[in-house]
Amino acid sequence: MEDSVAANRTPSERTPLIQRVGGGGGGSDKQDPDEEKPQMKESSGGEEQHEHYSNIERFDDANEEEDDDDDDDGDDDDEDDYYDGTEVFESLKEIDSERRLRRESLAADRLSMRLLAIDDNDVELEDQILKETLNLDLSPDEAFAEYDLSRRRSQIEIQKTTRKASGRFCTMTGLCILAFGVIIAALWIGAEFIGPPNQPVGPYELIERQEGDEFFEYYTFYQGPDSVGSNGYIDYVSEDRAKTIAIANITHETDELDVFYRGRRGLSNVVDALGKSSAKKEPFLYLKTAPTDAGPRESIRLEGKRRFNRGLFIIDVRHMPAGCGTWPAFWLTDEANWPVNGEIDIVEGVNFQAEAKTALHTTKGCEMSDVPLGTMTGSWDTAVGIPDKKTGIPDMTFREAKNCFVYDPHQWLNQGCVAIDTNGGSLGVDLNAKGGGIFALEWDPVNRHIRTWVFTPHNTVPENLVMAIRSASEPVVADRVMPNPEEWPLPYGYFPIGDQTNCEGTKFKNMRLVLNTALCGSVAGNRFFLDCKNESKSFKTCNEYIRGRPDALDEAYWKIRGVYVYQREWRKAWLSK
Template sequence: MVSSRYILLTLGLPALVRGTQYALIKEYAGTNFFDDWDFFGNIDNLTHGDATFVNASQAASDRLAFVNSAGNAIMKVDNTTVVPLNSKRDTVRITSKDLFGVGSVWIADMLHVPFGCSVWPAFWSSAPAWPTGGEIDTFEGVNMVLNAQMALHTDPGCTLVDPTQTSSRVTSTDCSVANQNLGCVVKNPDPNSYGAAFAAAGGGMFVTELASTGISCVVFRANIPSSLQKNSTIVDTSTFGVPVANYPAGGCNIDKFFQPQNLIFDITLCGDFAGNSEIFPQTCSGSCYNDFVIGPPRNYDNAYFEVRSVRVFGTSSAIEVEAVLNTGRNSTGTVGPSGNQTVRRRGTRMHWSVGH
């Protein structure tokens, strides 16, 4: 694993990174993938899901979070337990200990994402004092839809205006949580962006750029730029082409609405999105909780993330990178209170935006 401290000490060359280039500051990969994440360890009291997010020890003992023989991180829903009525099914939510601010890029290389009726997975980020400080949903899907989506959630005043992006499927332009917390949602037009088709196509690499000029989400499946291959320590986002989703600063002052972000993986079940009475019947039949969550685990063999790595890059000098990597450490170098406040309410999402 690349040490953030090591990068801070060795990025003392101001000319090394300019413009749209970023240098590696953090890597989550291999046998140490889970070392710098916090496990939620509680029921899903954030999005009303019928799920219990297990703690780290239970995740390890029950094989709900582990590194497989290929060196990839697995995060999954319990697919072995018969769950009784009025109980919840175990699953995983992890939050990065570090926070990454404006002037950073995070790249998640995924081979498989969770899917199935009742399943609601996401790879996203959030500031500790949500919704102040913003939320970026890089990847989100639900039930058996074909297309993943991206979104921002913010305080009032942030909108999606004049994006330069490949997707024309914009379902909401008001990012404010005051807008029923719909967020400003952009759907990935690629029918292989979610579910079984995503895995069959070999997965994908999700790139999120958080910059003062705007927030962009790119998904690579083939023709991956050379700067993202062979464990490069420098990336140049100008080589990435037009993003799938783009939120320019013209409609949303990024420096005002976005504070340093924790990265988050989670898989919940039913809840405000997957279990919504308007959403669930679009791709599934029956009752979300009664027919899927409880009883035999017949629906959850595909409800897992398989992640090769998550790599985070930051802008030019050591001083700038230290601002990007805001870990909440105090002057003694220990983790202070802000560094521990990594899990915050995600809010009630009225996601009536998945229809075809």
């Protein structure tokens, strides 16, 4: 019906609505019949835009029918019944915009689903889908759709970023746990296999067993007069000369300590029908002196071939030189760099001295003023009566000899820091009467100390030390017992060295063992009138006494079972202790 009515209308009757809808005519009520109908510009909507024009035409037909009704009523004024088609068109545009927004929103939802399905690392596929789906050249009317798409895309990016961050957090947490485990494993491995450099922290192991015929392999015989500093009244001879005149020889005897050791091991000493013990004979080293026509006696000075910077040094002495004029010593030094590299006297006796002493000699800057309480059983030597350098008047102030500096003005020249075994009877004549003893010195820079012991008689030697000495000759290392000073009684001398002490550990380095017997000289000779009062009545000097009483030196000899040197195993571990 509407279509037939619209078809029967004349062009002039349809003009007003067309003009107002199309925007032409400038408000005129008439139009040339030959003039073409204004064309609406098609939007990118396609078929949807065509549908919009159809709706407009239907509204036009409806208006024409109303106009016919008005004409029938006799109303000739078209201006009063004119319907404003512009408002209708604007309303349709709004409807069109809402539809487009809904379509864009639906497309955005679909795009979001497609993007979420893409792998996080597949950037190329993501870009391709975005390019195919999004129309970046949007018209102003589509600004809201663009905003909505941007918002949704931002949400997608936030979701993806959150997923990635969560994944990274889990990954980092796992890596941290793994790293912690690796660190713990590295510490354990380092404790067992790597360890810090230059840190001997394991148990002691035997590096030198100086016994019997092998004893001299570890030393060289110094030949010549005594040093200027000692100035002893002797001449040191070569190995050949010493053996020729029988002042250096090896004997084999039953060892009292070996019997004690065998008893500890559960072994028995079988006595045969003749009453002789079947105990093994052990080698003993004898070092003596011999008179000469020229006056100075011939003696022996053994200088070690190996240099040390640490170690545990043990000497088993059965007899040592003693008596007026004697000055025996077993010590560590570096003569070429004395006193820069230090000196440690392990065993040293002067004349009738009866107490074991250990002395340290260094350059300036080494004092024993910070010895911890309860670390030693002995005491310190004294320095009293030192003459004043300017006036020469003796200083009677009582001082302990704790300064190791050889030129300390308040101590005797080269006195050093000296620890004394206060038990007494541990040196010289008294020691020999007990059958000797064992001296031990531990030089341990890692644990920052030097410690010294003396055990006499032999039945007072700690079991661990007895087992270590007697098992040193075992060919199988596993059968040997290693010494452990922590199982021994407290030392009589304790010298703190190294970091956080008043004596740098570098004051002692590159030293070698020396075993010698000097006579008189700068120490024993200077004390001749103090220590040898009866002898000094008949002889003016110590040297005259040596020349005039050769028979008095029958006791001036060493009898040594062995020297044993240990160093801590280089087990490169922090936690081995």
